[in-house]
Amino acid sequence: xxxxxxxxxxxxxxxxxxxxxxxxxxxxxxxxxxxxxxxxxxxxxxxxxxxxxxxxxxxxxxxxxxxxxxxxxxxxxxxxxxxxxxxxxxxxxxxxxxxxxxxxxxxxxxxxxxxxxxxxxxxxxxxxxxxxxxxxxxxxxxxxxxxxxxxxxxxxxxxxxxxxxxxxxxxxxxxxxxxxxxxxxxxxxxxxxxxxxxxxxxxxxxxxxxxxxxxxxxxxxxxxxxxxxxxxxxxxxxxxxxxxxxxxxxxxxxxxxxxxxxxxxxxxxxxxxxxxxxxxxxxxxxxxxxxxxxxxxxxxxxxxxxxxxxxxxxxxxxxxxxxxxxxxxxxxxxxxxxxxxxxxxxxxxxxxxxxxxxxxxxxxx
Amino acid sequence: xxxxxxxxxxxxxxxxxxxxxxxxxxxxxxxxxxxxxxxxxxxxxxxxxxxxxxxxxxxxxxxxxxxxxxxxxxxxxxxxxxxxxxxxxxxxxxxxxxxxxxxxxxxxxxxxxxxxxxxxxxxxxxxxxxxxxxxxxxxxxxxxxxxxxxxxxxxxxxxxxxxxxxxxxxxxxxxxxxxxxxxxxxxxxxxxxxxxxxxxxxxxxxxxxxxxxxxxxxxxxxxxxxxxxxxxxxxxxxxxxxxxxxxxxxxxxxxxxxxxxxxxxxxxxxxxxxxxxxxxxxxxxxxxxxxxxxxxxxxxxxxxxxxxxxxxxxxxxxxxxxxxxxxxxxxxxxxxxxxxxxxxxxxxxxxxxxxxxxxxxxxxxxxxxxxxxxxxxxxxxxxxxxxxxxxxxxxxxxxxxxxxxxxxxxxxxxxxxxxxxxxxxxxxxxxxxxxxxxxxxxxxxxxxxxxxxxxxxxxxxxxxxxxxxxxxxxxxxxxxxxxxxxxxxxxxxxxxxxxxxxxxxxxxxxxxxxxxxxxxxxxxxxxxxxxxxxxxxxxxxxxxxxxxxxxxxxxxxxxxxxxxxxxxxxxxxxxxxxxxxxxxxxxxxxxx
Numbered sequence: 001x002x003x004x005x006x007x008x009x010x011x012x013x014x015x016x017x018x019x020x021x022x023x024x025x026x027x028x029x030x031x032x033x034x035x036x037x038x039x040x041x042x043x044x045x046x047x048x049x050x051x052x053x054x055x056x057x058x059x060x061x062x063x064x065x066x067x068x069x070x071x072x073x074x075x076x077x078x079x080x081x082x083x084x085x086x087x088x089x090x091x092x093x094x095x096x097x098x099x100x101x102x103x104x105x106x107x108x109x110x111x112x113x114x115x116x117x118x119x120x121x122x123x124x125x126x127x128x129x130x131x132x133x134x135x136x137x138x139x140x141x142x143x144x145x146x147x148x149x150x151x152x153x154x155x156x157x158x159x160x161x162x163x164x165x166x167x168x169x170x171x172x173x174x175x176x177x178x179x180x181x182x183x184x185x186x187x188x189x190x191x192x193x194x195x196x197x198x199x200x201x202x203x204x205x206x207x208x209x210x211x212x213x214x215x216x217x218x219x220x221x222x223x224x225x226x227x228x229x230x231x232x233x234x235x236x237x238x239x240x241x242x243x244x245x246x247x248x249x250x251x252x253x254x255x256x257x258x259x260x261x262x263x264x265x266x267x268x269x270x271x272x273x274x275x276x277x278x279x280x281x282x283x284x285x286x287x288x289x290x291x292x293x294x295x296x297x298x299x300x301x302x303x304x305x306x307x308x309x310x311x312x313x314x315x316x317x318x319x320x321x322x323x324x325x326x327x328x329x330x331x332x333x334x335x336x337x338x339x340x341x342x343x344x345x346x347x348x349x350x351x352x353x354x355x356x357x358x359x360x361x362x363x364x365x
Numbered sequence: 366x367x368x369x370x371x372x373x374x375x376x377x378x379x380x381x382x383x384x385x386x387x388x389x390x391x392x393x394x395x396x397x398x399x400x401x402x403x404x405x406x407x408x409x410x411x412x413x414x415x416x417x418x419x420x421x422x423x424x425x426x427x428x429x430x431x432x433x434x435x436x437x438x439x440x441x442x443x444x445x446x447x448x449x450x451x452x453x454x455x456x457x458x459x460x461x462x463x464x465x466x467x468x469x470x471x472x473x474x475x476x477x478x479x480x481x482x483x484x485x486x487x488x489x490x491x492x493x494x495x496x497x498x499x500x501x502x503x504x505x506x507x508x509x510x511x512x513x514x515x516x517x518x519x520x521x522x523x524x525x526x527x528x529x530x531x532x533x534x535x536x537x538x539x540x541x542x543x544x545x546x547x548x549x550x551x552x553x554x555x556x557x558x559x560x561x562x563x564x565x566x567x568x569x570x571x572x573x574x575x576x577x578x579x580x581x582x583x584x585x586x587x588x589x590x591x592x593x594x595x596x597x598x599x600x601x602x603x604x605x606x607x608x609x610x611x612x613x614x615x616x617x618x619x620x621x622x623x624x625x626x627x628x629x630x631x632x633x634x635x636x637x638x639x640x641x642x643x644x645x646x647x648x649x650x651x652x653x654x655x656x657x658x659x660x661x662x663x664x665x666x667x668x669x670x671x672x673x674x675x676x677x678x679x680x681x682x683x684x685x686x687x688x689x690x691x692x693x694x695x696x697x698x699x700x701x702x703x704x705x706x707x708x709x710x711x712x713x714x715x716x717x718x719x720x721x722x723x724x725x726x727x728x729x730x731x732x733x734x735x736x737x738x739x740x741x742x743x744x745x746x747x748x749x750x751x752x753x754x755x756x757x758x759x760x761x762x763x764x765x766x767x768x769x770x771x772x773x774x775x776x777x778x779x780x781x782x783x784x785x786x787x788x789x790x791x792x793x794x795x796x797x798x799x800x801x802x803x804x805x806x807x808x809x810x811x812x813x814x815x816x817x818x819x820x821x822x823x824x825x826x827x828x829x830x831x832x833x834x835x836x837x838x839x840x841x842x843x844x845x846x847x848x849x850x851x852x853x854x855x856x857x858x859x860x861x862x863x864x865x866x867x868x869x870x871x872x873x874x875x876x877x878x879x880x881x882x883x884x885x886x887x888x889x890x891x892x893x894x895x896x897x898x899x900x901x902x903x904x905x906x907x908x909x910x911x912x913x914x915x916x917x918x919x920x921x922x923x924x925x926x927x928x929x930x931x932x933x934x935x936x937x938x939x940x941x942x943x944x945x946x947x948x949x950x951x952x953x954x955x956x957x
Contacts, residue, residue, distance in 0.1 A: 176378050224593060225579060235400040235408025249412055273401040277394065284390050288371065291383045295375045307379055314386045318393065325396050 006063055009360035014289050017282045018337060018352050022051050022345075024279065025263065025338035031245050032258035032266045032340075043259050043340050050342040054349030061353030065361060069354065070127070070301045073120035077146070080117040083110035084153040091157075109343035111154045111162045116351055118147060118166060119173065119308035126177035127300040139179040140187050143170070161333030165315050172311040176294075177304055214329055226262075229255055230324045234268035234276070241272030259340040261332055265324040276321075279338070283317045286310075293359045302358040309351045420488075420580055421553070423518045424573030427600030427841065429533060429563060431609040432637075436524055438533055438564075443520035444500045446513065447488035450478050453512035462510060466502045467492055488514055490555065521557070521564075521651035525609060527644045528616045531625075531672050532607060532636070532772055532834055534562015535647035537659065551575055557651065561672070563603065563834060565773035570838045570847070573600030601847055602839045606635035614947040615640045618940050623667065624907075624927040625674035625813045628944060631821035631913055631922045633852040634830030636770070637948075639814075641673040675768075676776045678810040679926060682900030683738045683933065684911045685759075685805025687823060687868065690731060692750045692758040694864045699749070701867060704728040707741035711800075718744055718800055721899065735871035738882045738897060740804050747803025752794060755802055756780050761858055762819045762829060764811055769831040769855070777815075781808035806901055817924040820911045823872075824894075824919035826865050827858035869894055873916045882934040883910060886942035891949045892916040895923075895941065897933030905929050908936035914945055921948055 030044040061069075069076070087101055087110055101108045125143055147170055155163045171184055199207060233249035242248065247269035249255050255262055268276045290310030297303040313336060320335040322328030334341050336348040372380055400408065429438040446467065453459050463469040469492060477491050495515075503515050521536045523529075539547075539558040551574070552558065558572070559565035576597030611628065615638040619626050628638040645662055663670055671677060693699045709725035711718045720726065720740040726733070734742035747755060759765060765780035779785060783794035786808065801807030814832065822829045831853040838848040860868075872894035875881040882897040895912020908930025913919040923944050930936030 172382055176376075176382060178378075228579075231400060232408050232411045234397070235404055236412035237401055238405045238409065239402060268397070268401065273397060276397050276401070280390060280393055280397075284387070287386050288383065291375065291379050292371060295379055303376075303379075307382065310386075311382065314389065318389045321393050322396075325393075325400055327392070327396050 006357075006360045007059075009363075010062065010356040011289055011293065011359050013285065014293075014352065014355060014359075017285045017289075018349075021279070021282050021286075021337035024267065024282075025335075025340075025345075026051075027244065028263055028266045028270070028338070029259045029340045031247070031270060032255075032263060034245055046342075047340050047345065050345045051349075053342075054346040057346060058349040058353035058356075061350055062356040062360065064357060066302060066305060066354055066357040067299075069120055070124045070305065073117070073124040076117050077121045080110060080114050081150060081153070083108070084114065084150060087111075088153060088156060109341075111157065111159050112343040112347045114150060114154065115162070115165065115169070115312055116309075116347060116354070118150070119169065119305055119312065121146065122170065122173045122177075123301050123304035123308065126173065126304055129177070131178075134178055134180070136180075136183045136186075139174060139177070140183055143174070144187075159332065161319065161331035164319060164331060165312065165333065168315050169308060169311050173304060173308045176307050177300075226255075226257075227323075227326060227330055230262055230265040231326050233262075233265040234325055237269040237272040237275075239273045241268075241270045241275055244270050246270060257332075260334060261320065261339060262324055263339045264321045264335050267338075268324065279335075280317070280321065283313060283336075287314045287317075290355055293355055293362075296362045297358050298362055298364060302361070306355055306358050309355055312351065313348075420578045422576040422578065422597045423557075424575055424597035425519050425599040426521060426536070426573060427571040428602045429571075430602065430604045431607045431612075432605065432635075432836070433608065434604070435609050437529060437605070437607070437609060438521060438523050440519040441522040442517055443494045444497075445490050445516045445518060446492045446495055446499075446503065447490050447516050448474070448478060449488050449512045449514065451512075459510055459513060462506065463491070463513075466506075467495065467499055488516065490516075494520060521647075523647045523651075525613065526646045526648060528613050529607060529609065530562075530644050530647045531641040531674060532562055532605070532612075532639050533647065534564040534566075534773060535560055535645075535650045536564050537650040559773075560650070561670070561773050563605070563772060566771045567603055567835060567838070570601040570603065574598045599841055602841050603835050604837045604839060605834045606630070606637060606836055607639075607834065608637050608951075611947060611951060612638040612640070614638075615944055616644070618943045618947070619925075622927050622940075623673075623929060624925070625672075625677060626926075626940070626944060627674050627813055627817040627922075627924045628948065629817050629821050629832055629922040631824040631830075631919050634818075634821070634832045635836070635852075636832050636834045637921075638944075639674050639772075639834075641671070641675075641677070643667045643669045645669040672772070672774050673813065673926070673928070675770060675772055675812055675814045676774045677926070677928075678776055678778045678812060679907050679909075679928075680807075680809055680900040680902060681805040681811045681816055682898030682907065682909050683805055684816050684820075684896050684898040684909050685809065685811075686735065686738065686743050686803075687872070687896055688759050688762065688764075688805075688819070689743050689747050689750065689755060689803050690735060690868060690871070691762075691823075691860070691864075692754050693731070693746045694867070695758070696750065696754075699746075701731040704730045705734075705742045705745045707739050709741075711741050711744050713744070713797060713800055716797055732867065732871035732874060735868075735896065736874040736878060736881050738875075743803045744800050747799055748796065752783065752799045752802060755799070756782055759809075759819075761856065762822055763855065764815050764819065768812075768814050768818045769853075770814060771834050771850075775814070776812055778810035778812070805898065813924050813926045816909070816911050817922055820896075820913055820924065821922040822858065823868060824913035824922055827860040829855045829858070831855050869916050869919075872896055872912065876912065876938075883912070883938045883941075885934060885938035886910055886912060886945065888914070888942060888945045888949050891945055891953065893942070893945050894919070895938070897938055899930075899932045899934075906931060908933045910934075910937035910941040912941060912945075914949075921945070923948075 026044050026047055029047050033043040091100055101110060122143060129138055151163050151166055175184055229249060233255050247266060249269050255265055258266055267279060287310045290306050294303045294306035297306055316336050319328050320333050323330045334344040372383060425440050428436060431437055460471050460474065463474055464471060474491055478489055500515055503513060536557045537560045539552055539556045543558060544552055544554050559568040574597060576595045578591050578594040580591050615626050615628060619640050619642050622642055624642055626640045629636055650659060706728050707720050707726040709720050709723045726737050726739045729739050729742050759780060767775050767777040786792055786794050798807055802809055818829060818832060833850055835850050837846050839846055873892060875883040876887050876893045876895050883895045886893050886895050892915040893912055894916050895910055898909030900907045900909060908927040910933050911924040913922045923941050925937045925941040927936045
């Protein structure tokens with residue numbers, strides 16, 4: 001074990017695509033904040049700092065056997081729930097949402113970390129489930145009793161985007177772990193059926209929020225405006241784009257949240273269809289490799305964690321890129337590795353560390 | 366690594382999810398292709414002259430009414446001229462027009478445009494609230510003036526101008542700090558908001574909600590097509606306890622002086638009228654004057670924006686003797702028959718304290734002392750009580766704290782105590798300080814409103830009410846009550862029937878007996894009770910009169926303060942008398 005060079009057995013292509021994505025992120029965070037009056041490169045510099053911290057964490061996690069993380073998943077889950085609760089009570093507010101915990105000079109966003117915590121939790125749970133317990137009760141109800149309250153806490157912040165990511169990840173993991181497809185189908189149908197009468201119990205302003213969430217056009221001055229400006233940005237990029245630092249939508253301040261949630265629009269505008277395809281391609285590579293790692297993993301836990309992370313990347317990409325081009329509702333959700341934001345970048349690099357940790361140990365028995 | 370065989374080798378369930386993922390990716394790519402390649406010409410044109418603007422529509426602010434449902438504040442239409450720099454075709458021509466028709470200086474317009482250059486395509490307001498004639502002029506030349514827009518927005522209108530301005534307050538452009546604090550609630554940097562008075566206190570009800578339109582504009586910057594719109598919703602109306610007729614009388618009675626007058630209903634704390642002089646016309650601020658003009662009012666030496674009734678701090682003078690009287694009556698060893706001899710002066714330690722009547726009042730008991738406002742009597746009784754008991758009594762009656770009136774800008778000067786003096790001046794409290802305190806002088810400061818609340822508690826037998834102006838918040842269209850403000854008793858002090866009668870009788874004698882200090886406030890048939898005060902402040906004096914009526918079952922409290930007034934009896938009492946009379950004639954005579 002001492003002689004085993006764990007870093008040599010990782011997947012080079014995973015590391016490579018992640019590096020390229022982070023580099024693209026830095027490039028376009030720079031462009032997005034170029035004109036906005038702030039000192040030129042504050043966001044890019046800070047993102048570089050987060051990336052270095054994230055990479056160190058990634059290497060540390062890579063070195064540690066992923067099974068340790070899976071075994072302590074329940075503890076991690078409990079800690080994360082406590083963090084989420086403290087956000088509710090002592091969290092700091094920005095733009096109407098209460099998502100952050102203040103620790104001295106930096107702010108922590110526990111809902112970001114919960115994405116990984118949930119995957120570890122489910123991996124441990126499903127891997128330990130004996131085959132005679134594969135019924136509805138053990139496969140859906142029990143895990144949902146744990147995951148459900150956490151999702152409610154996250155939605156209360158309100159962080160609808162993260163909640164929206166967690167639900168498909170849960171179903172996908174459950175499916176891969178062997179839950180019968182009909183059980184999943186029933187659950188989804190039941191969820192929809194509950195949501196409809198539940199909607200009428202909400203207060204008018206909450207209903208209003210949901211209407212806007214489902215249909216941005218309902219709020220033409222807020223979210224609806226963002227939606228159309230983002231589409232104009234991407235569409236006007238054409239095939240080759242307007243060039244780096246030359247996007248008019250971006251540089252003239254029409255695009256909101258340019259360096260965070262709408263970074264994909266910036267890339268689409270300045271590097272055009274080719275730039276957007278490049279980002280999607282890099283993510284596709286990452287997702288496929290995560291599934292390959294899952295497939296080659298030596299045990300069930302590794303398989304579940306790796307495939308869960310793959311689904312996490314995929315859903316993130318689809319929701320984030322989808323909202324910038326008008327096929328998904330607008331929610332505050334970052335594009336992994338690319339969007340500005342410390343908690344998100346670090347979480348995603350931890351995910352990469354876990355993937356590599358699983359892959360490096362594929363031959364060990 | 367990645368090859369076509371990859372999917373085939375996979376565990377079937379992983380494969381299904383992977384295929385699902387590939388489909389989703391494909392959806393993204395197809396949609397991107399549609400937007401970026403197929404629809405490129407359309408979006409490219411959109412972006413080349415970004416024609417989609419958001420135009421905010423301002424909500425109508427809620428109305429304010431008096432107690433009889435008469436309108437005090439509503440909205441009127443006003444017109445602003447805006448420029449969209451990017452839409453201006455001929456800059457020289459436009460500038461020339463603006464100079465000729467609107468009298469706008471070129472440099473001023475350039476400076477204004479420059480401020481907003483970081484926000485392209487945003488209409489920049491260059492002149493506010495222009496007269497209809499100028500609106501017509503712009504509309505006539507509209508075709509030649511691309512980029513010049515007239516925007517119609519509601520402006521606040523105060524029906525009675527100055528009357529009631531110290532209660533209602535005014536709206537003005539939001540301050541930078543306020544904007545930073547409230548931008549999440551939908552304020553923009555250019556919005557109007559309540560700055561003082563009810564307008565500020567009830568901003569969240571009066572404001573309403575902004576609406577807006579997403580519009581496509583034509584090449585002249587005019588609305589071409591409304592893409593989407595969302596109506597604004599008007600603010601809630603507020604019904605108040607003010608009686609505007611009485612308020613106007615009070616303003617007339619007080620005109621020409623510097624000071625304040627307050628009229629309260631002693632039975633429930635409702636404010637019937639409140640005036641602070643000199644005052645201002647709140648319409649000036651909603652007329653969109655430039656900041657410099659507002660500054661002129663703000664920096665005026667007479668401080669018209671200081672609400673003297675609730676925010677001015679003055680020594681209470683002899684009105685405070687009523688506090689000493691109440692404190693003394695609570696002492697077990699006190700007898701109201703005890704007399705003190707007043708020779709006109711009082712030696713204490715190495716100092717001599719005078720009575721205002723240099724010849725002296727001879728032997729006086731409590732009610733005589735109140736009637737004549739004899740200092741010497743209260744020096745003695747003040748010392749018998751001690752500073753702590755005096756301050757405690759004052760505090761029980763609401764001094765030293767905010768009364769809690771719902772008008773923004775209330776002051777609450779701290780009551781002087783031995784510890785307070787030590788902390789503030791580093792000196793110990795001397796008995797001489799207590800002597801001064803006994804006649805409402807020295808370190809003590811109060812607001813006219815605090816004295817009104819105190820006298821209202823004296824009138825009603827010890828109930829300290831929170832003074833109130835707003836009675837209800839009402840939805841404009843339907844008349845539904847959103848909120849109702851009920852009388853609020855902050856504390857109730859037991860005053861025995863006997864003591865209550867004694868204090869009321871003494872104060873009645875002040876006004877209604879010959880040689881009383883407040884006879885000028887008398888209103889035949891209305892049994893006014895009161896107390897005068899002449900407070901030393903620096904080199905001058907402030908004149909006070911505070912009282913209530915009628916003596917049996919009091920309902921009305923009036924406090925008048927005249928800054929620089931020569932004496933309570935001569936300067937303040939006559940004005941208070943006229944206020945009592947106005948009320949009497951409006952409310953009582955008809956009934957009797």
